[in-house]
């Protein structure tokens with residue numbers, strides 16, 4: 001294999017955010033841009049000679065071209081085997097599983113998750129380590145540092161590889177293996193859940209369902225598992241073909257972007273269960289007839305019912321949630337006397353806790369839930385978990401949710417996003433919050449008394465590392481909470497996220513609209529951050 005060394009010029013903006021490097025496609029298409037970043041990763045990683053690398057993505061625009069380039073750089077840098085999803089397709093959780101199952105050195109996942117795709121939209125690349133999870137911050141910082149000074153990269157002179165044909169080919173000692181994108185993942189799901197019970201419940205009509213793959217990566221996975229293996233009708237999976245531009249949609253499973261599903265679930269024709277996933281298959285939205293389950297509640301409900309699932313029948317070691325996620329799961333953990341960890345936003349912080357066997361389930365308010373089985377959040381896993389629960393409990397989604405609230409109380413919750421705010425304004429907001437925060441404790445705002453206020457700093461109990469500046473928390477004596485943080489995944493300006501929650505123990509008050517129940521906190525949030533005043537906007541861009 002002939003290897004060329006290509007002289008390059010640096011880019012100063014290759015700083016990976018919450019989930020890898022995300023930029024507009026046009027940015028990635030700049031000369032040497034992708035090559036620099038991939039070579040920077042390989043320059044930083046030690047001892048992978050002869051080992052295997054998993055490669056796959058969510059199928060978005062530029063996925064296939066990027067894979068051909070990565071193959072050539074990985075070959076030139078001395079990997080022994082490249083394991084690639086057929087047609088370049090691997091959902092994020094499937095990639096995580098494949099890294100683990102085949103003992104790969106790591107993997108490159110090409111995705112910008114739920115961000116829109118297409119020539120003028122977003123692309124992304126993320127490196128996952130051998131446990132199947134996202135690279136830790138010390139690695140991503142090292143990739144960035146390297147990218148700022150890189151002066152050359154290596155490229156093997158290879159023909160483009162046919163990504164369509166399953167099988168292994170060998171080129172000068174390098175194995176290139178194209179695998180079925182779905183098979184290993186489907187087998188894993190079958191080993192976790194009671195597929196016989198699910199088949200019966202779907203076939204006898206107790207469960208009817210609609211899954212919206214949003215023209216993104218989960219289509220083939222949902223079809224194989226829900227239709228081929230569990231016997232759901234073809235009509236159960238919507239938008240099942242992954243398209244390079246996700247059909248122009250924003251594949252973010254929430255009530256706004258998955259509104260067709262939401263409309264169906266609130267109509268008279270609603271099936272018993274509805275769900276959607278995002279661009280790369282790691283997020284989930286759960287709905288029942290006439291009800292939307294917030295991700296924070298979903299995590300708590302899965303934790304409370306885990307022993308009904310074959311893989312978790314012995315109970316949970318512990319649970320974890322990201323800091324802005326509601327405290328609903330904390331109540332479940334307290335009830336079952338298991339540890340509950342609070343981590344910064346981003347899945348990578350769960351990896352150490354999972355590896356150390358301190359937790360079994362974890363999740364985030366941003367439609368992400370997962371478990372020991374992989375080191376990423378997993379959309380279809382959450383869907384199958386809910387289906388398994390419904391089948392075991394023989395109850396509707398609404399019955400399961402209301403019963404849960406009755407037992408544990410309801411954490412009424414909402415997130416208000418101000419997207420693409422001018423970066424200077426956003427930084428100002430954060431600076432102002434930092435100035436106020438230390439003196440807030442004890443201050444009285446009507447019925448609300450500040451119990452604590454701080455800037456969240458996480459100490460990882462497994463590796464001893466510290467992650468500072470993870471968002472502002474203002475907790476009140478009545479259990480309510482407001483959290484402010486800036487997004488680490490946006491590609492335009494800055495996105496301010498405001499997380500609001502209020503605890504309601506009284507079951508007669510559980511059927512409330514969150515925006516009404518949270519109104520006093522919404523007013524207080526504006527008082528603290530002045531986002532409306534500073535931007536001149538009258539409302540958030542997205543409310544979930």
Ligand code: G1P
Nearest residue numbers: 018019346347364366487488489
């Ligand atoms: C967002 C979510 C976060 C999630 C991440 C990747 O990050 O808030 O929970 O882990 O996407 O899916 P953010 O844009 O808030 O930094």
Ligand code: ZN
Nearest residue numbers: 113114280282
């Ligand atoms: Zn995603």
